[in-house]
Amino acid sequence: MNTVTILGYSQAYASAITGALDLFALAGVTCQRMQGLPPQQRFSVQLASVGGKDIECINQLTLKSHIAIEDVNTTDLLIIPTIGGKVENVLDNNRNLLPFIQHFYRAGADIASNCSGAFFLAEAGILNERTATTHWGYADLFSQRYPQVKLQPNQLITQDGNLYCSGGGMAWFDLALLLIERYCGHDVATDTAKAHVLDLSRGNQAAYAQLRSKKYHQDSEVLVVQEWLENHYYQVITLNKLAEQVSLTTRTLLRRFKIATEQTPFSYLQSIRVEAAKKLLETESHSLETITGLVGYEDLSSFTRLFKSVTGLSPSQYRKKFIR
Structure with a gap:
């Protein structure tokens, strides 16, 4: 059974945390139950935070951690959920997350970010010269802060080695399904998508984007x-x-x-x-x-x-x- 660790922090999107928790925990379970078959849980899923503290999400929902990130010795997959507050402030207030992201990256874990969570990966320096995506609305800010990252803002999902990024806020389920397929195969991913009435592949996020006027210059x-x-x-x-x-x-x-x-x-x-x-x-x-x-x-x-x-x-x- 593969271990999935979701890294919680203040001002995160609650749905990007709880949704991913549900989808990974129920892979190999929900569809089997519906068909009268014995469930085969595929992932051990845990929510971690610095010091094991409660997570105050952007919607004022408080989530309890399963474990302190300091006590996570190993994980197959580390997920960074969406930033819900002002990006610059959330990054400044949660810089203590960066050493853990760097540690698990060096340890060979798959690292995945949803939406604006990619800012944490870039702040940790692990996206330099790597392909990534983020929410289309943050593309200009991301490019300004991290010009060394090969940002693909029209892409809904990017993969570069063991680094995965997804676009808009609800793209956590696209990301989760792709990773379920990576670990468990196409059939399990398809069964999980069908059980939760989700599209297995939504292509890119370009259709959702609005015109970025690019008027931040001085000419x-x-x-x-x-x-x-x-x-x-x-x-x-x-x-x-x-x-x-x-x-x-x-x-x-x-x-x-x-x-x-x-x-x-x-x-x-x-x-x-x-x-x-x-x-x-x-x-x-x-x-x-x-x-x-x-x-x-x-x-x-x-x-x-x-x-x-x-x-x-x-x-x-x-x-x-x-x-x-």
Whole structure:
């Protein structure tokens, strides 16, 4: 039986802790009971905290630890749940977790973070030059703090060696199912997913992300161009027209825009158009051809390819998933 240790701390998401506890503890149990078969528990699951102290979660729920992390001699898997409070404050108040994360990493345990829990792995220095993901809404902050990490914010799950990360707050069940499959095989993971009415694979989190405007730079001319694009994205736009807005040469605008936003003006424009299309698909009953025209494109097929490359879904799939 493999040991799973969930590392609890103040201001964590309660559901990312209790949900993972349930899913691992019931792997090999729930489905077997439903089928009248003897249960075969696959994991020994424990909730640990520094000093074995109670865990005050972000929703004011208090969880009791099973064990002090100091008393955990070995574990197959260490899970870091989601940060619920302000990331910077939670990291500062829980720096005593970092030596334990580093210790179990050096000991060869699998280390997994959910959502913003990846900040703890990065703070511990074990994500340097490694692939990782986190919640799409924290991607810019994460990249600023940890430029040496190969962040993939559109990915729902990443694996790099024995390091696993998952994206949005409820992605703990995607992460847990993947790890159940790693330890117990596809059949047990599938049975666990079916028993709990969960999708075994949800692809990526790009469809859930909102436009990150990337306006935290100090280039005033680029800011003017960004705002102009956001207000005129539906028009036919040329590089010359953009450069005219700020009296720059096209070459200078391209260079400064890329430095400020890490995108070209036209890739930024594409992001704006996709975001506008998402809102129309969520709220309006227009045909796909009409929506394509409203966001500045003439060809439905080319816009469909762009939309899918950004969100992971076709426009019709996105509408079906998110229409209000």
